Amino acid sequence: MRKAMAGAEVGDDVFLEDPTVNRLQERAAEIFGREAALFVPSGTMGNLTCLLAHTHPGQEVICEEKSHIYNLEMASMSAVGGVLPRPICAEDGIMGWEQIARAIRPKIYSRAQTGLLCLENTHNMAGGSVYPTKLAHGICAAAHDAGLRVHLDGSRIFNAATYLGEGVAEMTKKFDSVQFCLSKGLGAPVGSMIVGSRSFAERCRSIRKMLGGGMRQAGVLAAAGLIALEKGPGRLSVDHENATVLADGLSRVPGIRVNPAKVQTNIVIYDVRQAGFSSSDFLAELARRGVRGVPVDREKVRMVTHLDVDRHDVEQAVETIREMVKSSS
Ligand SMILES: Cc1ncc(COP(=O)(O)O)c(C=O)c1O
Structure with a gap:
């Protein structure tokens, strides 16, 4: 990846002239079966750019209570x-349409209006949980019927795709x-992609510039992004297996509470209270x-x-935690 970055062909991406950025954007659009894609410096800027493109001040955005965007x-x-x-609180971060529908503002002139619905897949702070594609499609269809657009914070969408054994284009086509x-x-060391229609990507390009995210010879970053995009997804199953090993091991440490059956992807969240620690003391030690x-x-x-x-x-991490908890009890 470092070699590809050093050897990247570059131009000025603010003038749309960086061939490596252009290649990355074309490839991302192709993989997601969309018209266009836009390279942005971070997931945070990508989400905000999309939000700004979809909404206007005074509107509301429905999102899950534990979501990153919130x-x-x-x-x-x-x-x-x-x-x-x-925000809506949903078990494992996975919202259902009934909950969402209740949060949509009635169309009354004196009330703030719902401008956007945002889903997160996988859901980071819910422990990497995955939206079943049928559920996500149903939510998008119902939202569209209600006149609402839907943004996906798919920061880890390839982890969700790996878990489901499905393709990202099919999974995300209704967003x-x-x-x-x-x-x-x-x-990759840096970078996120926005994917959508050509007109949406063009609008996002202007917003990205407004936010200070227009980059010049960004091909050095896009070169890393291309390798991440082509090679990264294929090895995510290894991370998922390792997360399962981590959760299984932790579930056998006295005082650590975790349900390995809930671990679907590469994130493990566990409770350390019964081991006699606060989370900050636990992590510091x-x-x-x-x-x-x-x-x-x-906790x-x-x-x-x-x-x-x-x-x-x-395995070493599990042993270290086991010894640490034992020596503190
Ligand atoms: C679900 C989710 N969305 C967005 C982001 C933001 O990404 P970045 O750190 O690139 O700004 C993260 C980062 O952890 C995330 O987990």
């Missing part, structure tokens, strides 16, 4: 977009826009022993398997 994107939809999130990350599991995770809340910890972590690392 919790972990600096309240950008409100701060920058002037829209109000309308009005999709953002997916080349970074994270696919392994664990970091001293060379294993890293992030807190979900005061829960999140770990992710990825291409820099192999089976041996996972």
Whole structure:
């Protein structure tokens, strides 16, 4: 990947003249069966760009309560977009149409109107859970009937595709826009893609420029993105197997609460309270022993398997946690 970056053919992408960025965008559009794609620096900017393209200030955006767009994107939809999130709490982060329908504002002139529905697949803070494609299609169809557009935060859509054994084009075809990350599991150092219609991508290009995301010789990044896109998805099943090994191992550590049956992709969330730790104390002590995770809340910890972590690392992490919990009790 580093060699491809060093050797990348470049031009000025603000003038649409970077051949490597253009190739990446064409390839992403092709893989998703869409007219166009746009390279953006991050998932956060990709989501915000789509949100700004779909909504206008004063509208509401329906999203899941644990969603990244609601919790972990600096309240950008409100701060920058002037829209109000309308969160819905759903088990495992997977919303159903009945819940969504109840959150749509009635068309009364004196009420804020619902401008967009946003789904997340896989759902990060719900532990990498996956939307069944039939459910996602049904939600999109019903939303369209209700006059609503639907954006997919598909940062880890290839993990969902791996779990389901389906193709991303079929899974995402009913969404009005999709953002997916080349970074994270696919392994690029930087970058996300927006996919959708040609006119939507063109609108997003202007918004990306407004947000400061117009890049010049970005081909060095796109070269890494192309490798991530072509080679990354094929190895995600290894991360999923490792996540299952991690969850199985943790479920046998006294005081750690985790349900391995809930682990579908590469994210494991577990509760450390009964082991006598808060999540922050647990993670601080664990970091001293060379294993890293992030807190979900005061009691829960999140770990992710990825291409820099192999089976041996996972087994070692479980042993380190076992010893740490034992020595503290
Ligand atoms: C579901 C989801 N959406 C969006 C993002 C944002 O991506 P980025 O870190 O590239 O801004 C993340 C990052 O973890 C994520 O998990």
